[in-house]
Amino acid sequence: MKDSINVGIFGLGNVGMGVVRLLEKNRADIEKRVGKPVRIVKAVVANPKKDRGADLSGMMVDTDPGHILDDPKIDIVLELIGGLTLAEDIILKALEKGKSVITANKALLAEKGRIIFPAAYDAAGCFGFESSVGTAVPIIRTLRESFAGDDILSISGIINGTSNYILTRMTHDRLSFDEALKAAQGMGLAEADPTLDIRGIDAAHKLIILMNIAFNGVFDLSELYTEGIFGITAADINYTRQLGYTIKHMGKAKKTDQGIEARVHPVLVKKDHLLSSVNGAFNAISVLGEFMGPSILYGLGAGPGPSAVGVAGDLIEACRYILTGQQRPISPFSIPLENWLPVKTVPMAEIRTEYYLRFPVLDRLGVLAFISKVLSENRISVRSVIQEGKPGREESPVDIVIMTHEAVEADVQKALKEINGQPFIAGPTQLIRIEPD
Numbered sequence: 220m221k222d223s224i225n226v227g228i229f230g231l232g233n234v235g236m237g238v239v240r241l242l243e244k245n246r247a248d249i250e251k252r253v254g255k256p257v258r259i260v261k262a263v264v265a266n267p268k269k270d271r272g273a274d275l276s277g278m279m280v281d282t283d284p285g286h287i288l289d290d291p292k293i294d295i296v297l298e299l300i301g302g303l304t305l306a307e308d309i310i311l312k313a314l315e316k317g318k319s320v321i322t323a324n325k326a327l328l329a330e331k332g333r334i335i336f337p338a339a340y341d342a343a344g345c346f347g348f349e350s351s352v353g354t355a356v357p358i359i360r361t362l363r364e365s366f367a368g369d370d371i372l373s374i375s376g377i378i379n380g381t382s383n384y385i386l387t388r389m390t391h392d393r394l395s396f397d398e399a400l401k402a403a404q405g406m407g408l409a410e411a412d413p414t415l416d417i418r419g420i421d422a423a424h425k426l427i428i429l430m431n432i433a434f435n436g437v438f439d440l441s442e443l444y445t446e447g448i449f450g451i452t453a454a455d456i457n458y459t460r461q462l463g464y465t466i467k468h469m470g471k472a473k474k475t476d477q478g479i480e481a482r483v484h485p486v487l488v489k490k491d492h493l494l495s496s497v498n499g500a501f502n503a504i505s506v507l508g509e510f511m512g513p514s515i516l517y518g519l520g521a522g523p524g525p526s527a528v529g530v531a532g533d534l535i536e537a538c539r540y541i542l543t544g545q546q547r548p549i550s551p552f553s554i555p556l557e558n559w560l561p562v563k564t565v566p567m568a569e570i571r572t573e574y575y576l577r578f579p580v581l582d583r584l585g586v587l588a589f590i591s592k593v594l595s596e597n598r599i600s601v602r603s604v605i606q607e608g609k610p611g612r613e614e615s616p617v618d619i620v621i622m623t624h625e626a627v628e629a630d631v632q633k634a635l636k637e638i639n640g641q642p643f644i645a646g647p648t649q650l651i652r653i654e655p656d
């Protein structure tokens with residue numbers, strides 16, 4: 220049996236340094252759990268001279284990937300640099316060389332799943348990616364192992380902590396979108412360029428990974444309808460509050476007779492809905508199984524600490540397989556590669572749901588009647604209306620807010636196209652889909 224497990228780490232940023240600190244702090248306990256010492260012996264970074272506020276004298280730090288990949292003594296490779304091209308190259312080479320690989324790189328797994336996952340199946344080593352979704356919220360292992368016996372009917376939840384933090388501050392502290400985004404950046408929750416979070420792309424990456432495991436195949440990111448919280452205004456927060464709802468950003472995938480209906484966008488949830496009380500940077504992922512019914516996992520979905528815990532769990536699992544000489548588990552999904560199913564998503568135009576529509580309009584006679592007529596012509600039935608015009612202030616911009624009964628997305632888009640072309644429209648129409656109770 221080996222005397223120790225040697226780890227090579229790519230990236231000593233937020234997640235990488237979180238892992239280094241966790242392994243240092245919990246070294247003795249982890250050694251007891253694994254049975255042998257687990258040591259990070261080599262690191263590859265972009266700037267090896269950077270001060271990382273920790274003692275790294277126990278590891279050799281370099282910029283050359285070969286420093287780790289060509290070293291036969293390295294058992295496990297941690298890919299924590301992010302990005303696509305170099306990370307893909309590192310993972311494929313490490314797997315090819317028989318090393319176990321652990322990554323938190325959701326973008327890569329979502330975009331290049333058709334290359335990475337088959338390579339992981341073919342490889343001798345373990346492949347762990349728990350931290351790519353929900354970090355310390357153990358959704359990947361739960362879907363792959365604990366729920367492997369059930370037919371997963373749907374998976375949905377709040378999977379982008381930054382968006383949830385921004386919406387929470389807008390709702391509870393009445394901040395504008397820009398103020399809440401700045402606060403998120405100040406807390407280190409949002410990047411200087413927040414595009415991936417506020418445009419919904421990060422949540423889309425995570426949902427695709429979960430769909431792959433839940434529905435036994437590899438889904439195409441480009442087929443996933445994706446919308447972020449960019450564009451949600453204080454006015455929307457206020458109206459939806461009046462109506463008894465909270466705005467959340469969610470990813471959702473469910474089985475239908477036509478295929479998998481999957482989408483990422485803001486939603487209105489009833490104030491007493493469980494997800495309405497998931498606040499700040501927290502994630503909550505709900506899974507519905509045919510036999511088990513609903514199950515929900517909740518916790519912090521990002522940050523050096525939670526991310527390090529997710530990586531360390533995968534690392535310890537890989538150590539145990541290596542040290543006991545067992546064949547690695549049937550990762551990464553819960554079925555063998557040859558049993559992958561063809562996957563089919565339902566076009567967004569065909570989905571049916573209820574809608575919140577806010578029309579900024581010029582306060583003119585007949586505007587509400589016109590909007591109602593167009594909605595009705597497109598089979599959209601109105602559930603309630605808020606109209607806030609004031610007498611004597613004709614032609615000033617006011618909001619008309621309409622809540623609809625269930626309607627087909629294509630019909631709603633067709634109606635909005637006609638309404639948005641009218642001269643009384645004073646600004647962009649807001650559309651937020653409503654989550655059923």
Ligand SMILES: NC(=O)c1ccc[n+]([C@@H]2O[C@H](COP(=O)([O-])OP(=O)(O)OC[C@H]3O[C@@H](n4cnc5c(N)ncnc54)[C@H](OP(=O)(O)O)[C@@H]3O)[C@@H](O)[C@H]2O)c1
Binds near residue numbers: 232265
């Ligand atoms: N941050 C989170 O909370 C979180 C949560 C879940 C998943 N993830 C994922 O974890 C991964 C890492 O995220 P992070 O937040 O830790 O990123 P980060 O703080 O930006 O760190 C990136 C690290 O990679 C190194 N690096 C970048 N380009 C490199 C190159 N060409 N060659 C060698 N090293 C290079 C950097 O080196 P230098 O330090 O020398 O510049 C840095 O140490 C990403 O895939 C991310 O999506 C992050």
